[in-house]
Structures are given as structure tokens and as C-alpha cells.
Amino acid sequence: MPLIINHIILVLxxxxxxxxxxxxxxxxxxxxxxxxxxxxxKYYHFSYSVFAALSLTGVLIFQYSVESPLLYTVPVCVKLVLCLPALVGLLIMGVVIKKYFFSLSGISVFYKQQPPVVLEQGGMHRYVRHPLYFGTLLFIWSLFLIYPYLNNGLACFVITVYTVLGARLEEKKLVAQFGQKYVTYKKQVPMLIPGLFPTSG
Structure with missing residues (x-):
């Protein structure tokens, strides 16, 4: 019973x-x-980022402190192959966070020079509208396939649902902010997975 309760708490x-x-x-x-x-x-964005980082850390600590069953056994050779997409996802996350750390973290409030608000369409944004979300999903699902424990699978499922819904909410704000320019961009570039047919949803 504690095993089930802990996993329900994790999902919650x-x-x-x-x-x-x-x-x-x-x-x-x-x-x-x-x-x-x-x-x-003006300090709200920075405070929000600190809260998000601390709460994320707390959830992750709980997730990996929960005793969870292994869903299936993964051969070592398969694990080695899956390391590649996991590293690619991690690399994408690192590149995006490094590039946009100044604006994403809200730390810019402590500087006189504020970053200009522009619609980024270059770099990885040429292939996917939300490269950070794509990198995150690629990393966590690859990690789950390498370590297929129930807690990892549940986390992947909830994070994926939230990411899709969150991306749609974010895009409503981007349309309001950039107007037709973003609408056109949505028709040209897929939202979360490179190579998929672009959708305005």
C-alpha cells in the first residue's frame, strides 16, 4: 500500500x-x-524562477527517494544506444538555457540593460518552435527507456501532458505579443517535434 500511495503522491x-x-x-x-x-x-520574474527551481528540486528528490518497481529489463547494448538521444536532449536543454538564461531566469532585473523582446526564429527555432521543451521530452523519455522504473514512467507521462498543454497556453501569449508574425511562424515550424507537419494548434 505505501508503494501505491507514494506513486500517487508523486503524480500529484x-x-x-x-x-x-x-x-x-x-x-x-x-x-x-x-x-x-x-x-x-520587477523582481517577480526572478522570484518565480527561484521558486520554480526549488519546487522542481523538491519533486525530483521525492521521486528518486521513492522505492519503485522495475517495469522491464533493458539489455546493456540497448542502454548504450539510448544514451545518444538522452545526451542530445540534454545538450539541447543546455544550449537553450545558456542562450536565454538572462531572460528566462529574470536575473536581468539586476542589470540596467534589459534584453530586447524579439521573436526568435533562427538556430534550433528553425526546426521546432519550443526547442527547450523538445530537448526536455527527448531527455526524460530516453532516460525512462534506459531506467524503466514506474516512478520515471509516471513522471514522464505527467511532464509530457503538462508540456503539451503549457506550450499551447504559451503560444496564445506569443500570438497576442507578436500577432500575425507568430501566426505565420506557427504555420512554418512544428511545435514540439522537428520534422512533423507544422500545426497552428
Whole structure:
């Protein structure tokens, strides 16, 4: 019974993380915080990033502290092959985070020079609209196939659902921000998986 309960808690924690992440990034919530915080609102993005990092760390600590059953055995040769997409996903995540750390983390509030708001269409954005999400999904699913424990599978499922829904919510904000320019971009480049037929959804 504790095994089942722990895995239910794990799913709930990942779900709560996704809900809070989306809520705190929502435009209507930011407007509320802006009215409440006043001039201190400029620190909201940075505080949000710190909270997201700490809560993510907490969920991961719980996930890997849970005793979880192995779903199937993976041959060593298969594990070695799967290391390649896992490393590619990790590399993509690293490149994107490094490139956009200044704006993604909110640390720019501590600098006088603010990063310009532009619609990025070069680099990996030529192949997929959300390269960070693609890299994340590639990494976590490859990791699950290498280490097919139930806790990893549940985490992958919840993260994937949240990522798809979150990407759609984010794109509504991007359309509002960049207008027809982003609508055209959506028709040319797939959302999450390179090579797929582009969709405006």
C-alpha cells in the first residue's frame, strides 16, 4: 500500500508543480501581482524562477527517494544506444538555457540593460518552435527507456501532458505579443517535434 500511495503522491506533486508553474506565469495572475507589488513587481520574474527551481528540486528528490518497481529489463547494448538521444536532449536543454538564461531566469532585473523582446526564429527555432521543451521530452523519455522504473514512467507521462498543454497556453501569449508574425511562424515550424507537419494548434 505505501508503494501505491507514494506513486500517487508523486503524480500529484508533478501535477501540482505544472499547475503552479502555469498559474504563476499566467497573464491575469501577473496583473494581480503587479497591482499588489507595485514597484517591486520587477523582481517577480526572478522570484518565480527561484521558486520554480526549488519546487522542481523538491519533486525530483521525492521521486528518486521513492522505492519503485522495475517495469522491464533493458539489455546493456540497448542502454548504450539510448544514451545518444538522452545526451542530445540534454545538450539541447543546455544550449537553450545558456542562450536565454538572462531572460528566462529574470536575473536581468539586476542589470540596467534589459534584453530586447524579439521573436526568435533562427538556430534550433528553425526546426521546432519550443526547442527547450523538445530537448526536455527527448531527455526524460530516453532516460525512462534506459531506467524503466514506474516512478520515471509516471513522471514522464505527467511532464509530457503538462508540456503539451503549457506550450499551447504559451503560444496564445506569443500570438497576442507578436500577432500575425507568430501566426505565420506557427504555420512554418512544428511545435514540439522537428520534422512533423507544422500545426497552428
Amino acid at each position: 506533486l508533478w501535477g501540482l508543480f505544472g499547475i503552479l508553474h502555469s498559474l504563476l506565469a499566467a497573464g491575469w495572475w501577473k496583473q494581480i501581482m503587479q497591482r499588489w507589488l507595485g514597484t517591486h513587481y
